[in-house]
Amino acid sequence: MIMKNSFFRCCTIATLVLIVGFEVAVAATADRIVAVVGDEMILQSEVDEQAMMTRLQYPEAKNDPSLKSGILETLVSRKILLAKARLDSIQVNEFEIEKSVDERMMFLRSRFNSIEEMEAAFSKPYAVIEKEIKDDIRDQQMINDLRRQKLLGVTVTFEEVEDFYKKNRDRLPQVPETVQVSQVIMYPKVTEDARKKALAAIQDIERQLKGGADFAQLAREYSQDPGSASLGGDLGYSRRGEFVKNFEEVAFGLEEGEISGIVESRFGYHIIQLLDKDQDALHTRHILIVFDRSTLDAPAAKTKLEGIRKDIESGKADFAEMARQYSDDPVSAKYGGVIRNTETGETMFAVTALRDQLKNVVRSLKNVGDLSGVIRVEPESGVPFYAIFQLNSRKPAHRLELSSDYARLERLAIEEKQNRLFQKWINELQKEVYVRISDI
DSSP states (O other): OOOTTTHHHHHHHHHHHHHHGGGSOOOOOOOOEEEEETTEEEEHHHHHHHHHHHHHHOGGGTTOTTHHHHHHHHHHHHHHHHHHHHHTTOOOOHHHHHHHHHHHHHHHHHTSSSHHHHHHHHTSOHHHHHHHHHHHHHHHHHHHHHHHHHHTTOOOOHHHHHHHHHHHGGGSOEEOOEEEEEEEEEOOBOOHHHHHHHHHHHHHHHHHHHTTOOHHHHHHHHOOOTTTGGGTTEEEEEETTSSOHHHHHHHTTOOTTOEEEEEEOSSEEEEEEEEEEETTEEEEEEEEEEOOGGGOBHHHHHHHHHHHHHHHHHTSSOHHHHHHHHOSOHHHHHTTTBOOOTTTOOOOEEGGGSOHHHHHHHHHOOSTTOBOOOEEEOOSSSOOEEEEEEEEEEEOOEEOOTTTOHHHHHHHHHHHHHHHHHHHHHHHHHTTSOEEEOOO
């Protein structure tokens, strides 16, 4: 019998094993076969490794006597689904897989001083680590696509939503207070002297490149981008809208292998090389010389923003239009200053999830339409900036109700129905595949 509640959590854990596994050395284990699914084996070491990672991520699982058996049943389900996905010739997006592999490998490399150190931590060659990550990502995408195809079109009626609500009313989560907020942000400009010094440094690098110097080596030696310098300037794959405006315009205009001239952004001066292009995504690397921000003209930025705020408050200007025209955040500026989750597109945020400074600002705005003063924002990393905020809407904390939260309840009911149908299907598939499970 496959455990009904562990499958989806453990599949997620499986994809994380190789990302965080280097943090802890895995004890050497005499491997043995603990399950056979079709013509594929599951080894004791696979179960032990995932049990270790589960305990790291979920300390409460430390004393769970059924942890390993649950993980084994989850791995069996995974093998069954992969066999079905291959039988159905499920096609995966190789570009998305390569992008995910690049992101994970870049993350891993950033955690070590050298590739040799990373190989020692994993006790595996770099190529093997990369292949295992790629295989894991491909397998998970096949399972996700199979699940999506199987559950495509699953809907619920009003009666089903109502039934779900009645059965789960006492267990439904409390919806926290949520808000929608817009912003106009402005970074202090650098002085002309700082600009000249950065330009001289990037021009020297440009001369070396034109003389035949290796781009990656120059990036490691000179680039002042801490996230990519040690990787030879490699930024991985990025989609349109993820770069600052000037950088993006130049990068998307390059041919594969081409190196740009000097590009200015609010961060400093860049030289960009396009490594690969696929429709709306680019694989780039760059060399960055940042501006010396110890002499930023902060008063000018604050004064400019105060003027914008005054015009909005008096009705001479519209907040959304000012954000589009002046905000230094390209993502929110595109939407008239509305802050949104870049992954989901959601614009409503739980107040408790906001960073402390913004949380305090939001709580000071009592009514929809209220404007904050000009605030100096101190991010956890990066350069301080000035901002004004506007409260667009606020929903108080409450427990989910059928009358006011139907759309959210409908999503929960659909998800519950999908999980139930999918688990039933897995149990049916298991009858069609040879499965032998040993005690662990």
